Amino acid sequence: ETGVTQTPRHLVMGMTNKKSLKCEQHLGHNAMYWYKQSAKKPLELMFVYNFKEQTENNSVPSRFSPECPNSSHLFLHLHTLQPEDSALYLCASSPGGEGTYEQYFGPGTRLTVT
């Protein structure tokens, strides 16, 4: 148990659906991250939030929309996805500031777009 939880663990959605991924951290951290892990590719950073402010958007298509209502919760809203968006989506958190180097990951949401 790393203190970072993600729901749902598995999600199958059609290309016209709208769904959301949820991440919650119980570590008192101030920074939260979304990563995408596709087969045969390195882990890709998508978004970074520091103290609820988005500080990084790594050229992610607008069909992915993050939301960080407070330092403990992070959402990834999904709409009109493509089959190539099927991947494992990992959330991570870190203390933020000088403690940014230590990231703790959740178990991930396995997303399949049909």
Place this chain on the structure above:
Amino acid sequence: GEDVEQSLFLSVREGDSSVINCTYTDSSSTYLYWYKQEPGAGLQLLTYIFSNMDMKQDQRLTVLLNKKDKHLSLRIADTQTGDSAIYFCAEMGADDKIIFGKGTRLHILP
């Protein structure tokens, strides 16, 4: 650009030492990491080393850093079946962005 390279597969006999190697390109890297991913789970931070160190030991794990050659290695002593996983090397650059390699799948032979 920034790049982290590691071999994709490694097979080791149970009880032997495993050595997983990684090379990176960003000379301004501040921290270097090893993550472990078991089937169905997220990435678990195993250990990390600050760029001004050349070695770090933590129980069965030894990390060696050759900053001149931009080479990082992870040695697992007395490899066990529970060590079977994918191991990701990663670096943090001066911009605090973490870049990951593609992972090395460690297979334990009986």
